[in-house]
Amino acid sequence: MALAVERVCCCMKAYLKQVLIGALSGIEHVPDDFEPELMPPANPEHGDLATNCALKLARHLRRSPHQIAEDLVQRLASAGLDKDRIAVYEVAGPGFINFRFSSRYWYLELQACLDEHANYGRTQEGTGKRALVEFVSANPTGPLTVGHGRNAVLGDTIANLLEWTGYDVTREYYFNDAGRQMRVLGVSVRGRCDELLADASQPFAREPKAVAHRQRYATKKLVSGRGQPVAVSTTFPDDGYLGSYITDIAQALVNERRLSLLEETGTEVFTAAAKLVIFTDIKATLQRLGIRMDTYFNEHSLYESGAVAETLEALRAAGFVYEKDQAQWLKTTDLGKEKDTVLVKRSGEPTYRLPDIAYHRNKCVRGYDVIIDIFGADHIATYPDVLRGLRILGYDDSRVEVIIYQFVTLVCGGEEVKMSTRKANFVTLDELIEDVGPDVTRYFFLMRSAQRHLEFDLDLAREASDKNPVFYLQYAHARICSILRKAKETGFVFDRDIDLTQLTHTAELALIKEIVQFPQVVARIALAREPHRLTSYLRGVAEAFTRFYHACRIIGEPSLLATARMALAQATRVVLRNGLSILGLAAPTHM
RNA sequence: GCGCCCGUAGCUCAGCCGGACAGAGCGUCUGCCUCCGGAGCAGAAGGUCAGAGGUUCGAAUCCUCUCGGGCGUACCA
Numbered sequence: 001m002a003l004a005v006e007r008v009c010c011c012m013k014a015y016l017k018q019v020l021i022g023a024l025s026g027i028e029h030v031p032d033d034f035e036p037e038l039m040p041p042a043n044p045e046h047g048d049l050a051t052n053c054a055l056k057l058a059r060h061l062r063r064s065p066h067q068i069a070e071d072l073v074q075r076l077a078s079a080g081l082d083k084d085r086i087a088v089y090e091v092a093g094p095g096f097i098n099f100r101f102s103s104r105y106w107y108l109e110l111q112a113c114l115d116e117h118a119n120y121g122r123t124q125e126g127t128g129k130r131a132l133v134e135f136v137s138a139n140p141t142g143p144l145t146v147g148h149g150r151n152a153v154l155g156d157t158i159a160n161l162l163e164w165t166g167y168d169v170t171r172e173y174y175f176n177d178a179g180r181q182m183r184v185l186g187v188s189v190r191g192r193c194d195e196l197l198a199d200a201s202q203p204f205a206r207e208p209k210a211v212a213h214r215q216r217y218a219t220k221k222l223v224s225g226r227g228q229p230v231a232v233s234t235t236f237p238d239d240g241y242l243g244s245y246i247t248d249i250a251q252a253l254v255n256e257r258r259l260s261l262l263e264e265t266g267t268e269v270f271t272a273a274a275k276l277v278i279f280t281d282i283k284a285t286l287q288r289l290g291i292r293m294d295t296y297f298n299e300h301s302l303y304e305s306g307a308v309a310e311t312l313e314a315l316r317a318a319g320f321v322y323e324k325d326q327a328q329w330l331k332t333t334d335l336g337k338e339k340d341t342v343l344v345k346r347s348g349e350p351t352y353r354l355p356d357i358a359y360h361r362n363k364c365v366r367g368y369d370v371i372i373d374i375f376g377a378d379h380i381a382t383y384p385d386v387l388r389g390l391r392i393l394g395y396d397d398s399r400v401e402v403i404i405y406q407f408v409t410l411v412c413g414g415e416e417v418k419m420s421t422r423k424a425n426f427v428t429l430d431e432l433i434e435d436v437g438p439d440v441t442r443y444f445f446l447m448r449s450a451q452r453h454l455e456f457d458l459d460l461a462r463e464a465s466d467k468n469p470v471f472y473l474q475y476a477h478a479r480i481c482s483i484l485r486k487a488k489e490t491g492f493v494f495d496r497d498i499d500l501t502q503l504t505h506t507a508e509l510a511l512i513k514e515i516v517q518f519p520q521v522v523a524r525i526a527l528a529r530e531p532h533r534l535t536s537y538l539r540g541v542a543e544a545f546t547r548f549y550h551a552c553r554i555i556g557e558p559s560l561l562a563t564a565r566m567a568l569a570q571a572t573r574v575v576l577r578n579g580l581s582i583l584g585l586a587a588p589t590h591m
Numbered sequence: 592g593c594g595c596c597c598g599u600a601g602c603u604c605a606g607c608c609g610g611a612c613a614g615a616g617c618g619u620c621u622g623c624c625u626c627c628g629g630a631g632c633a634g635a636a637g638g639u640c641a642g643a644g645g646u647u648c649g650a651a652u653c654c655u656c657u658c659g660g661g662c663g664u665a666c667c668a
Contacts, residue, residue: 042611052610058648065648093611094648139668181668327666338593338664345666352668377662380595406596406661448604451596453661455603460617468630469616475630483627490627524607536605539615546631555627591630 012049013038015085016099020053023075027068029061038099044513047088047098054095065095073097106509107500109516113571114498121522121578126167126370132363133159135374136286136293137174140278141185142243144285144429147376150408150454152429153445153584154531155374156291158403160582161526161534167370171292174359176299176352177275184237185246186271191236192250193261193270195219198233202254209259249277285430289438290584302358308350311358311393312343318392335388353382357389364395371400372529380404403529405450412458436461439585443470446583447535469539473580474588476542480573481589483554487566492555495563502564507544507551511568514544515575522582531583538579545572 020036034057041050054069061068069091076089088100113120135155138148159169176182196202197210198217204210219231224242232240240246253261253273264270286293302308312328315321320331321343328344330353343354363371375383383402390397410417410427417427433441440461447469448454460468487494503512517537525533554565577587 037608039607039610042606042613046611050611052649055610055648096611141668176668179668325666329666342666347666349666351666377596378668379663381663382668404596404662452604453597457603460603471630472616475628479628479631486627492627528607530607533605533607536615543615547633549627550632553627591628 012085012101012105015082016049016051019076019079019081020051020072023072023079024053026075027057027061027071030057031060041096041098044510046092046096047100048513049099049101050092050096051099052096054091054097058095066091069095069097103501103504103509106512106516107503110500110503110512110568110571113515113518113574114567117574118578120574121164121518121582123165123519123523125165125523125527126162129167129369130367131159131162131167131169131370131372132172132366132368133162133169133372133374134172134174134297134363135159136282136291138282139176139181140275140282141181142241142278143245144282146410146427146429146432146456147408149289149429149432149441150405150445150450151374151376152286152289152291153442154403154405154450155372156289156584157442157446157531157582158372158374158526158529160584161522161529161531162370164522164582165526170294170368172295172297173293174297174299176355178300182271182275183267184239185241185274186267187235187237188240188242188246189250189253189270189274190264190267191233191240192247193254194233194235196247196250196254197259197261204258207259209262213259213262245278245281246274249274252277281430285428285433288430288433289442297359299355299359302355302362307358307362308355311361311389312350312354314393315343315357315389318394320392330385330389332385332388335391337384337388341385353385353389356382356386357393360386360390360400361393361395364390364399369399373400373402375402375404377404377406401529403450406453408445408454408456410456410458432458439474440468440470442584443535446531449530449532469535470585471591473538473542473576474586475591476545477573477576477580477587478589478591479549480545480569480576483569484566487555490555492562493559494566495559498563498567499560500564500567502561503568505548505552507548508565508568511541511544511548511572514541515571518575518579522579534579534583538576538583541572541575541579545569545576548572 016038017036020038024030024034024036036051036053037056038049038051041047054065054072057068058065073089073091081089083102084104085102086099087102088098090098092098116122133155136144136148136152138144144152156171159171162169194213194217198214199205200214202210205214218234220234220236221229222232222236222238222240222242224230230242232242253270257269261269312321315330320334322329322331326346327342330341330343332341333339341353342351344350360371373383387397387400387402390400429441435458436444444456444461445454503509518541521534521537525531525537548568552565554562554569556562557565580587
């Protein structure tokens with residue numbers, strides 16, 4: 001059935017294209033590679049599809065566009081167009097040829113929507129292909145921030161879109177739980193533990209060890225992200241994490257381990273405790289947004305498997321690695337970069353670029369047809385190195401697509417809130433979800449193009465009212481459900497057979513035309529990886545439905561008409577529900 | 592300095608592969624509740640598409656330059 005729908009959807013363009021090619025073949029001086037373009041006119045009064053052939057050919061044929069268009073129309077007329085598909089065609093404006101579909105075509109499309117319901121909008125583009133979407137990928141050094149939220153929602157929705165176009169999709173989270181940041185995290189926890197252990201109000205405060213610790217204990221002042229001075233233990237790192245979650249982790253550790261913590265000479269205990277707590281927290285936050293990862297990929301495994309070393313050697317074998325100042329450099333200047341890039345530091349420790357290349361090599365080896373990375377704008381300069389690395393290693397880097405999204409500005413009461421994990425001046429994603437709910441959170445992150453800065457207006461998001469666009473969509477869905485309930489309650493009897501040709505009202509036709517776009521819209525948006533367009537489209541569907549709702553009653557109309565209208569409402573519900581599900585939003589039956 | 596992203600209505604933003612008179616939401620103004628959910632509907636006002644050149648039959652869209660904002664430009668991640 002999916003194939004049948006696909007055929008109906010695309011056949012109109014294909015059909016007209018083929019007819020046009022036929023007509024053009026009889027005209028002299030048409031370039032061999034000329035392809036007729038067909039597009040929906042901006043103004044619906046102009047018809048359903050239009051071609052600009054005549055305008056494009058004017059130069060080649062040295063005739064006016066209007067003349068060419070008239071000629072073409074003549075040829076179409078003598079060739080004879082399928083009346084079941086095309087009702088009207090004519091020359092208009094500067095030389096466009098406009099086509100209007102027959103109503104039969106629209107009813108067929110509508111019927112396809114009803115037949116397919118939960119699968120309506122699925123297409124075959126990616127069938128048999130595998131896609132990997134890597135997103136979030138935040139290291140477990142703190143709770144997810146609002147910035148991570150945009151990444152998470154974008155990645156998950158793009159994954160949904162790929163699934164709707166047939167791909168087998170893997171959602172992957174890449175993380176690093178070793179390295180400097182994690183050490184700093186561990187030492188931060190340790191510093192907070194020292195502070196808590198020195199607290200005279202702790203239950204063990206009178207024990208000799210505690211007293212001795214208290215006597216040794218000293219504080220220093222650091223400055224928080226809000227510019228406030230904070231007193232911390234002298235053992236707390238100067239660039240440590242000041243967030244209150246660190247103290248929470250420390251408190252839990254102190255409750256469990258008490259004074260035995262003082263015997264800990266290393267930081268492993270602290271780091272491990274922090275990692276466990278933070279990762280559990282991150283997963284819970286993603287869960288609240290309906291996001292479930294298929295795989296978590298630990299950077300460390302690339303060291304254990306030897307992949308990092310192998311990658312370095314492979315790059316070296318390709319002649320792109322050299323040593324300078326006791327460091328290993330990648331000759332990126334040979335591939336269009338102004339500087340070479342350090343792969344292994346003088347200390348012998350790789351920079352993050354080497355494992356990144358090894359990781360992407362791993363992705364290529366795993367055999368995905370499409371590899372998508374979702375990165376914040378701060379990574380803009382780093383991914384080209386990864387692509388260069390892959391190219392050197394002989395992999396097809398065109399399979400890798402990097403989606404860069406711009407940062408989120410959180411606006412609250414007209415005031416901008418800057419975010420930084422390190423400085424404890426952030427609004428966590430969890431707090432945001434708590435505040436406005438998961439649906440609003442997802443929708444707001446998705447409503448703007450990824451390449452633009454996103455101003456997240458908390459005041460607007462908090463309003464569960466008409467101002468808030470997410471409710472408009474959900475409301476339309478709930479209302480359709482309500483009509484059906486009402487019909488049942490009042491015992492309204494629908495006909496057994498649905499006669500869609502009953503639908504002739506302007507508002508009905510406008511709604512039909514809107515909803516049957518859905519499969520193409522999803523396919524196009526998936527291909528462009530631009531989920532924000534789906535929010536605009538669904539808004540249009542909800543608007544068209546609301547107009548229909550106000551112009552055309554269902555219950556109480558003659559049975560044949562009421563049945564057809566109810567079917568139209570159901571078709572609208574199908575598109576809203578499927579669209580909302582791609583966006584990861586609930587489709588409530590009541591509100 | 593160099594690289595990438597952005598500049599469209601008072602505000603926040605859509606605008607497909609270059610097409611016909613530049614769209615939506617919010618805000619403002621005017622109407623509309625005997626009626627399947629008013630979280631709504633109908634309508635109005637509001638534009639030098641940052642600016643200047645160029646390509647084209649045709650430019651918000653493509654190219655060049657200028658101005659303005661953001662992010663990068665590490666032997667940090």
